[in-house]
Structures are given as C-alpha cells and as structure tokens.
Amino acid sequence: MNVALAPAGSPQSPSLSDAVIREIHDSSVEDRLATAIAAIAKAAPDRTAIVHRAGTPQQTAIDYGTLAARVLELEQRLDAARPIGVVAHAEQVESLIVITAACSRQHVPLAILANDAADSGHELEDWLPLDDSLEIPATAASCVPRGEYEPVPPTIWVATSGTSGPPKIVDHSWDSLLSAARLANQWHALSWLLVYDAKRWAGIQVWVQAVLTGGCVVVPENRDPDVVARSLVENQVSVLPATPTLVRRLVSSADPAVLSQCRLERITLGGEAVDGPLLAQIAETFPAARVSHVYATTELGEVFRVRDGLPGFPARWLNRQLPGGARISTRRDGELLVQLSRDTAEVATGDLVEQRGDRFEFVGRRSDVIVVGGAKVYPKRIEELVRQVPGVVEARVHGVASPITGELVALDLVAADGLDAEGVRSAVLERCRSELEAHAVPRVVDMVAQIATTPAGKVPRR
Amino acid sequence: MVWASISEDSAAMPASLHDTIAAAIRSVLSDTGRSAHEISPSSLLGSDLGLDSLDLAQTIVMLERTLGVDPFRAAPASSGQPRLRTFADLCQVYESLPSAIPPVSSPHAPPPDPRDHP
Numbered sequence: 001m002n003v004a005l006a007p008a009g010s011p012q013s014p015s016l017s018d019a020v021i022r023e024i025h026d027s028s029v030e031d032r033l034a035t036a037i038a039a040i041a042k043a044a045p046d047r048t049a050i051v052h053r054a055g056t057p058q059q060t061a062i063d064y065g066t067l068a069a070r071v072l073e074l075e076q077r078l079d080a081a082r083p084i085g086v087v088a089h090a091e092q093v094e095s096l097i098v099i100t101a102a103c104s105r106q107h108v109p110l111a112i113l114a115n116d117a118a119d120s121g122h123e124l125e126d127w128l129p130l131d132d133s134l135e136i137p138a139t140a141a142s143c144v145p146r147g148e149y150e151p152v153p154p155t156i157w158v159a160t161s162g163t164s165g166p167p168k169i170v171d172h173s174w175d176s177l178l179s180a181a182r183l184a185n186q187w188h189a190l191s192w193l194l195v196y197d198a199k200r201w202a203g204i205q206v207w208v209q210a211v212l213t214g215g216c217v218v219v220p221e222n223r224d225p226d227v228v229a230r231s232l233v234e235n236q237v238s239v240l241p242a243t244p245t246l247v248r249r250l251v252s253s254a255d256p257a258v259l260s261q262c263r264l265e266r267i268t269l270g271g272e273a274v275d276g277p278l279l280a281q282i283a284e285t286f287p288a289a290r291v292s293h294v295y296a297t298t299e300l301g302e303v304f305r306v307r308d309g310l311p312g313f314p315a316r317w318l319n320r321q322l323p324g325g326a327r328i329s330t331r332r333d334g335e336l337l338v339q340l341s342r343d344t345a346e347v348a349t350g351d352l353v354e355q356r357g358d359r360f361e362f363v364g365r366r367s368d369v370i371v372v373g374g375a376k377v378y379p380k381r382i383e384e385l386v387r388q389v390p391g392v393v394e395a396r397v398h399g400v401a402s403p404i405t406g407e408l409v410a411l412d413l414v415a416a417d418g419l420d421a422e423g424v425r426s427a428v429l430e431r432c433r434s435e436l437e438a439h440a441v442p443r444v445v446d447m448v449a450q451i452a453t454t455p456a457g458k459v460p461r462r
Numbered sequence: 463m464v465w466a467s468i469s470e471d472s473a474a475m476p477a478s479l480h481d482t483i484a485a486a487i488r489s490v491l492s493d494t495g496r497s498a499h500e501i502s503p504s505s506l507l508g509s510d511l512g513l514d515s516l517d518l519a520q521t522i523v524m525l526e527r528t529l530g531v532d533p534f535r536a537a538p539a540s541s542g543q544p545r546l547r548t549f550a551d552l553c554q555v556y557e558s559l560p561s562a563i564p565p566v567s568s569p570h571a572p573p574p575d576p577r578d579h580p
C-alpha cells in the first residue's frame with residue numbers, strides 16, 4: 001500500500017536496532033537483501049523505503065512492510081514456477097528491489113537490463129520476463145518441471161553504461177553486488193537520492209545499499225535541477241551519488257535559495273572524471289558535505305575512492321596495493337591499467353591519466369580523443385577551460401569529421417539566461433585561442449539551449 | 463541541371479554558390495579576428511586569403527551545414543584529392559556536385575549523377 005509521505009521536516013528515521021543489524025550481517029550473501037527487508041519490516045513496518053515522484057506535489061512513499069510482503073509473494077510464485085532465469089522488465093524501483101531480493105534468495109539468475117540494452121545477442125529469450133505487476137504468466141514457457149530443476153550458480157546480468165560504444169552485458173556474482181554495500185553504523189537509515197538509472201550498475205548499487213541499511217531511496221520525478229533540489233530538501237536527503245555532469249547541472253542551475261536548505265552529508269561522484277573547478281563549486285554550495293569520487297567500471301566494480309577533495313588521485317597510489325586490494329599502473333601512453341587482485345589479469349581501462357605534480361589526473365577516455373591533423377586533443381581539458389569563461393553554463397566538446405584534417409574540434413555551448421549568446425561565444429573563442437594550441441581551438445561552435453545527457457547521466461561523446 | 467563546361471571563368475559559376483563559399487571563408491576569418499580584403503577566383507587560399515588547413519577544414523564543415531553536402535566525402539574514392547590552390551579550385555569542387563547548388567532542401571543530398579557529366 002502506498003502511504004502519503006510524512007510532511008517535510010519530519011525527523012530522520014531512527015537507526016536500526018542491534019538485533020536487526022546482526023540478522024543482516026549474519027545472512028548469506030544471496031539471502032541478504034530479502035533478509036534485510038524482512039528484518040527491517042518486522043521492527044518498523046512503517047519505515048519509508050522508497051519515495052516516488054520526489055520534487056513534485058504527487059510524491060508518494062512505500063514502506064518496508066509493503067516491500068517485505070511483496071518479496072514473500074514473489075518468492076512463493078518463483079518457487080512454484082521455477083524459471084531458468086528472470087529478466088526484470090519492471091520500471092519502478094520497488095519492483096526491481098522486490099525482484100532482486102526474491103531472485104537472489106531463490107537462487108534464480110537475474111538479468112537487469114537498461115532499456116537501451118535490450119536484446120544484445122544474449123540468450124535470455126527463455127528467461128521469464130517480470131514487469132511491474134510481478135505476475136508470472138500461467139503458461140510461462142521458461143519454467144522447468146519440478147523434477148528437472150537444477151539451480152545454476154546465482155548470477156546477475158547488467159548492461160554497461162555504453163558511454164563509449166554500445167552497451168555490453170556483464171555478468172556478476174551476487175557477491176560482487178551485495179558485498180560492496182557498506183554496512184557500518186554510519187551508513188544506517190540515510191536518505192539516498194537516486195538520479196542514476198535504476199537499472200544500471202551505478203543505480204542498482206544505490207538502492208541495494210539503501211535497502212541493506214534501512215535507508216530510503218528518493219527517486220526524483222526527473223533530472224531537472226529544480227526538481228532534484230526540491231527532492232533533496234523535502235526528503236532531507238543526506239547522500240547524493242551522481243555523475244559530475246548531473247551535480248554540475250544541479251549546483252549551476254537550481255534555485256540557490258532551495259540549494260541552501262539542502263542537508264547533504266555526502267556527495268559521491270562517479271562515472272566521469274572530476275575537475276577542480278567543480279569540486280570548488282560543490283564545496284561552496286554544500287559546505288557541510290563530504291565529497292568523494294569513485295573510480296569504478298561496470299566490468300571491474302569499484303577500484304578506488306578519492307576523498308581528499310582534489311581531482312585525480314595521489315601519484316603514490318601507482319604500482320601499489322590499494323586498500324580495496326587492487327593495483328593500478330599506467331601504460332606508456334598514459335592509459336590506466338587495473339589489476340583487481342594477484343590472481344587476475346591486468347585490465348586496460350581506456351581511461352587516460354597524466355601526472356601533474358604529486359597527482360595523476362584524468363585527461364579523458366582513449367575513445368574520446370579527437371585527432372586533428374595527427375595531433376591529439378582531449379575534450380575534457382577544453383571543456384574545463386571553457387566552463388571557466390563567465391556566462392558559460394555547460395560545454396560539450398566532441399569531434400566532427402573533416403576531409404582535410406581528419407577531425408575538427410566541435411563545441412556545444414550553453415550560455416546563461418539573459419546573456420548575449422554571441423558575446424559568450426566570442427569570449428570563449430578568445431580564451432581558447434589564448435590558452436590552447438591552434439589545432440585544439442574549437443572550430444565548430446554551436447550555441448544550444450541544453451546539452452542532453454545519456455541515460456547514465458553522462459555527457460555523450462560521439 | 464548540367465554543369466559540364468566548368469572553366470576558370472567566374473561567370474560560369476552560379477553567383478549564389480560563389481557568394482556562399484566566400485561568406486563561409488569570411489566567417490572563418492572573422493572568428494579568428496582576421497578579414498579578407500577581396501575574394502576573387504584567382505585568390506590563393508593560402509597566401510592571399512590566409513587560410514591554413516584548419517581554416518579550410520572549418521570552411522568545409524560550415525559549407526556542409528549550409529549546402530547539405532561535403533563534396534570531399536561525397537566524391538568517389540578513386541577520384542583522388544582535388545587540387546585546392548585558389549578560390550576557384552574550391553568553388554569547382556562544389557560546382558561539380560549538382561546537388562550542392564542552393565537552395566538545398568534535403569540535408570542529405572544524393573550523390574551526383576554521373577550522367578550529368580557527359
């Protein structure tokens with residue numbers, strides 16, 4: 001049952017009791033999500049688990065009691081039907097949570113595929129599709145007769161964000177998803193904003209983390225900066241995991257009066273490299289928030305986390321075992337290599353880094369490099385420069401094909417409201433000419449109303 | 463339409479195409495605080511107009527947006543890189559594409575029909 005949300009300003013949910021924490025801790029990895037939902041629901045059935053359509057007058061909440069009942073119902077249906085696997089076609093976060101909790105405890109392989117990654121050549125057509133109704137069709141062809149049922153090793157399939165190519169489907173163990181969640185006390189009973197796509201790795205991690213710690217997942221109606229800001233304030237959100245692009249849009253475009261009421265305690269940036277000016281802007285807007293950025297990929301999971309408020313990572317981390325167990329090194333051309341553990345092979349990440357003093361900073365992805373007359377241009381560096389020009393709200397640099405030079409640097413530019421676009425354009429070009437080599441100066445400049453982001457919340461490159 | 467008799471004479475060039483290309487060059491130059499005194503068919507792209515390869519590349523991208531076609535990409539690979547020394551050379555590349563003559567309604571103009579070149 002959906003219940004009306006408590007009025008804004010209500011006290012935060014109390015922390016979890018020791019007994020509940022112990023029950024979650026002691027459960028096996030596969031059982032953990034369902035166990036957590038049941039234990040929290042038993043102790044506090046009215047505790048809010050999910051807030052929908054946040055930032056609008058229509059926002060509604062779903063409590064742990066409701067979630068727990070749905071998980072049990074679905075588990076009974078799965079136990080009766082015994083599908084060889086489940087594909088989650090559901091759109092609602094609560095359905096995804098229920099499906100994931102039920103499938104993992106029932107050892108049913110699960111595919112959660114972002115909407116643009118459907119049918120990527122994997123043989124999932126025999127798997128049972130589950131939509132938001134959570135109903136299993138009576139005639140489901142995927143179901144195996146009882147006697148022949150053999151549980152396969154539990155896995156979860158997720159599509160990559162596809163920033164630099166078509167999304168790939170990667171399989172994970174439940175362990176890699178569920179053991180990544182932080183269960184220490186400081187993470188209990190927090191409100192998390194979900195601006196990530198709920199069906200991508202980054203978004204899945206947010207709702208898994210929130211549910212395992214008795215937290216609340218706040219889902220804004222959309223990614224409009226004012227809707228996001230209202231969602232943060234009205235639900236007393238304390239943790240904001242997002243891409244730098246989404247946070248930049250929030251701090252530069254949302255109503256400052258609303259932003260000043262936010263009670264954010266943590267901002268976790270991921271998915272794209274972070275630059276110094278953005279970190280400074282975040283510190284100014286949310287002085288109380290601790291900011292970290294996470295280096296992770298869908299294939300590797302989290303590799304490291306930087307908490308010192310500076311871009312890039314300390315140079316001394318190279319060629320050393322990091323706290324998470326990974327070891328990072330660079331190729332001669334600056335591409336970052338990651339070895340997750342001693343027994344695994346080194347993986348080329350496609351991310352290029354460059355040493356500046358005692359830091360390594362990200363200069364961009366290998367696939368983003370624009371080659372102009374044989375010279376390499378890194379879009380991120382130009383974007384950082386352009387964003388410093390007064391009147392620039394957003395910038396996106398990409399390559400356009402040229403018969404003469406191979407590629408040319410193109411720039412999409414969003415000017416602040418009420419400013420003369422032509423004046424901003426001239427100022428940007430002047431700044432670029434004074435600070436960049438000739439081949440790196442944008443040659444095709446388009447003034448646009450906004451820059452679209454990918455479903456993963458990143459700036460598209462191609 | 464047939465553009466069989468292409469000569470160095472600017473009179474054989476449609477005025478609007480000539481003007482469109484000259485306007486693109488002026489716009490590229492003004493972006494970098496430069497200006498062209500006079501653009502004539504015999505103007506050398508490099509030493510007279512001051513266009514380097516990046517300027518030329520920018521001009522071609524701008525013209526692709528105006529005319530809907532990049533003649534360098536549309537040309538068959540076997541035809542080789544055209545000579546690009548003078549303003550007339552540049553215009554000729556566009557002239558040889560019947561579909562490039564403005565106004566162009568489709569942003570994706572069809573490739574030139576070889577029968578138009580007897």
